[in-house]
Amino acid sequence: MSTTTEPLRIGLVSLHTSPGDEPGSGEVGGMNVVVRHQAEALADRGHQVEIITRRSSPTQPDSVSLVPGVCLRFLSAGPAQPVPKGEHDAFIEPFRAGLEELGPYDVLHSHHWFSGVAALPVARERGIPHVQSFHSIAAESDTPLSEGERPESAGRPAGERMLARESDAVVVVSSAEAATVRTRLGGDESRTWIVPPGVDGSVFRPAGAGARRAETPYVVAAARVQPLKGLDLAIEAVGGIGREARPTLVIAGDASSEAGDYVDELRRLAAAHGIADRVTFVGPQSRADLAFLFRGAAAVLVPSHSETYGLVALEGSASGVPVVAAAAGGLREAVVDGETGVVLESRDPGDWAAEIERILTDDTYAAGLAAAGREHAERLSWERSAAGLEDVYRRVLGRS
Structure with a gap:
C-alpha cells in the first residue's frame, strides 16, 4: 500500500x-x-x-x-x-x-x-x-x-x-x-x-484444522534470558502443575550479555523442582521458527517484571494460542484479560500453575481464548x- x-x-x-x-x-x-x-x-x-x-x-x-x-x-x-x-x-x-x-x-x-x-x-x-x-x-x-x-x-x-x-x-x-x-x-x-x-499474521498464524499436537503438551516462554524476563516464575509454575497434566516448558532466546550465569541458575531451579527433564532451552529462533513453535504450543507465557508492550504476547495471540502474562506495563494492553488470555497481578507460582493447568485441561476455555486472541491480533x-x-x-x- x-x-x-x-x-x-x-x-x-x-x-x-x-x-x-x-x-x-x-x-x-x-x-x-x-x-x-x-x-x-x-x-x-x-x-x-x-x-x-x-x-x-x-x-x-x-x-x-x-x-x-x-x-x-x-x-x-x-x-x-x-x-x-x-x-x-x-x-x-x-x-x-x-x-x-x-x-x-x-x-x-x-x-x-x-x-x-x-x-x-x-x-x-x-x-x-x-x-x-x-x-x-x-x-x-x-x-x-x-x-x-x-x-x-x-x-x-x-x-x-x-x-x-x-x-x-x-x-x-x-x-x-x-x-x-x-x-x-x-x-x-x-x-x-x-x-x-x-504483528505479521501471515507468519504468526494458527495451526490448521486437524494439525497434530505434540505428544506431550508444551508451553513457550520466548525472551532474552535475563532476570527481568521472570523466567524463574515460568519454571516454578510448571513445577507446580501435577505430573499428569504437566507440560514441557520451552524457553526460546539467547542469554543477555549482562545475565551472568542466569541460565545455569534456571537449570538449577528446574532441577530443584524435579522438572529438569521438562525444561528445554532452544536458544534464539528465527521468526519463522518461533512462529512454528508458537503454533504447536498449548500456551505462551510472558512472566516479565517489566514490559513497555509485550510483543511476544501479541505474536502468541496471532498464532491462535492462549497467553498467560504478568500484569506488567503494556502487557495489560497486549493481552485482553479473560478474552485473549490471562493477565495475572500475582507472581505466586501456584496462581500461575492453576491458570496454565486450566488451559491445558479445559479445551473449550482454551479454544475461546485462542480464537479471541487471533481476532484481536488481526486488528493490529x-x-x-x-x-x-x-x-x-x-x-x-x-x-x-
Missing part, C-alpha cells in the same frame, strides 16, 4: 543493536522487530527509509538493502565487534559524527536513549524534527527497582529526561509507557503519541502501525 501524499525521507536511528539481526540473540529483542517491520511498512507506503546502526563486525558493509525502500547503514563507532549494551554510551559521540555525514532526511526517529542523544543535535543542526522512542526507560536513582531490573549508568536518566522534553515528539507503544514518560521523565502529554506495534497490522508513525511525522513537519 502506498501513500497518496508526498513521500518522506526517514532516518531510523538504532545505535546499540541492529534491526537486521535475528531477534532473541544477545541484546536483540522486541525493539529490533518493531524497527524492522515499521521500516518495511513505511517503505510499502512509498517512503524512503534508512536504518542507521553501529558496525559490530569488520565484515559488515557500509550499507545493505533489506527490502526495496529500506537501507541499513553501518557506522563505525567503537570496536567493530559486539559490546555489552551498558557500554554503548561511550560510542555516542563517534556515532553522532558519522550520522552527520548521512542524509538528507526529513525526520530523524531515534530508538533508545543512546540513539536519541546522538541524533537530537544532528536534527537540530539541520532544522528537521526529532522523534524519540525509548522502548525501555530507566528508573531514577532513588526509585526502588523492580525485581530483575538492573541499575543504570548515571547518565541515562538525565539523557532520557532531556530527550522526552526536547524532542519534537515521543512515540510510545502503550498507555503504560506514555504514563512513564509523563511521570518519570516530565514529558509533555501533548507531544507524546501512542503507536502500538503490529504493521501497516496500521506505520500509518500511525506517518501521521506523527507529518504532524511534526507541519504537513498533516
